[in-house]
Amino acid sequence: xxxxxxxxxxxxxxxFAVLPGPVTASPAAQxxxxxxxxxxxxxRVHETLFRDGNRLNVAVGTTNAIKGEIAVDRAAPRSSRIGxxxxxxxxxRSDSARRDQAIRERWLESSRFPVAEFRPxxxxxxxxAYRDGEELRLKAVGDLTIRAVTRQVTFDFTLVLQGSTLxxxxxxxxxxxxxxxxxxxxxxxxxxxxxxxxxFRFTARPPAP
Numbered sequence: 001x002x003x004x005x006x007x008x009x010x011x012x013x014x015x016f017a018v019l020p021g022p023v024t025a026s027p028a029a030q031x032x033x034x035x036x037x038x039x040x041x042x043x044r045v046h047e048t049l050f051r052d053g054n055r056l057n058v059a060v061g062t063t064n065a066i067k068g069e070i071a072v073d074r075a076a077p078r079s080s081r082i083g084x085x086x087x088x089x090x091x092x093r094s095d096s097a098r099r100d101q102a103i104r105e106r107w108l109e110s111s112r113f114p115v116a117e118f119r120p121x122x123x124x125x126x127x128x129a130y131r132d133g134e135e136l137r138l139k140a141v142g143d144l145t146i147r148a149v150t151r152q153v154t155f156d157f158t159l160v161l162q163g164s165t166l167x168x169x170x171x172x173x174x175x176x177x178x179x180x181x182x183x184x185x186x187x188x189x190x191x192x193x194x195x196x197x198x199x200f201r202f203t204a205r206p207p208a209p
Contacts, residue, residue, distance in 0.1 A: 031206055032166055032204040032205060032206060033069050033204060033206070033207045034067065034203070034204045035202075035204065035205060036066050038202075038203035039064055039066045039201060039203055040063070040064050040200075040201045040202075041064070041065075041089075041198070041199070041200050042060060042061070042062045042198070042199045042200075042201075043059075043060070043092065043196050043197065043198055044059070044197040044199075045183075045192050045193060045195070045197075046058055046059075046192065046193040047059050047184075047190050047192040049189075049190050050190060051188070051189055059094055059192065060094060060095070061092040061093060062092065063087065065088035067086050068085055068086070068202075068204070084117050085117065085118045085120075086117045087116050087117075089114060089115070090104055091114075092110070102184065107181050107182070107183075108146075108147070108181060109181065112147075113147045116144070116145060117144070118142055118143070118144050118145075118155070119142050119143045119145075120140045121141055121142045121143065122141045122142070124138065124140075124141070125137065132161065132162055133161075134160070135160050136157070136158065136160070137156070137157070139156055140155045140170070141154050142155070144172075144174065147179050147180050149178075149179045151174070151178050153174055155170040155171060155172045156171050157170045158170075165203065165204075166203070167203050169200065169202075170199070171198065171199045172197075173196065173197050174195070174196055174198065175194050175196075176194050176195075
C-alpha cells in the first residue's frame, strides 16, 4: 500500500470513527471520546409567522445529547474502527417550549423516535498528506436515519486534529418530507419551510484514566 493511501486512511479513521459505547480496536489504538459539554447539534428552519405580519423567522434548536467514541491506530490506520454518530433529538430545545413540545409529540415525534444516527459510508476530498493542526474540508456520504426512515445524505466537514484534541463541524440540509413528516403548519399562526439545516460541532479527547 502506498504512503499516500496510508495517510489518507489515517485521516479517514480519525474523522469518522465514531461509535456509541466501547470500541474494539488493536491495543495500539488511541481512544477519543466525544465531550458532550463541548459539542452541539443545531437545527435551523425558516418559518412564517402569520399573526406577526407574516414575519419571517428562523427557528433554532440545540442539544448536546451526543454519544460517541473514536479509536485511532496511528501506526496501523487500517486497524482503526469506524462507527456511527448518534444524537438524542428528543432533547432539542429552542426559544419556545410550546414549539419544542409540538415537535416532540406532533411532527418530528421525537418522543417516540428519540435517536437519530448517521452512518458514514464514503468520504471525498481526503488529502495526500496531513500536518497536525491543519484544517481539512471534506464531504462525507452516508445513511441518516430519523424516525426509522433512512436516507443517503452528504455532510460538509471541517476538521482539525491537534495533539490529543479533535475538533470539527459537519453541515447538511435535508427535507422533512423525506423522513416521513410534514413541515409544521398551524392555520392562521405559522408555516415552516420543508428544509432543515443541520450542523454538528464536536470536540473529542482521550478518556480520563
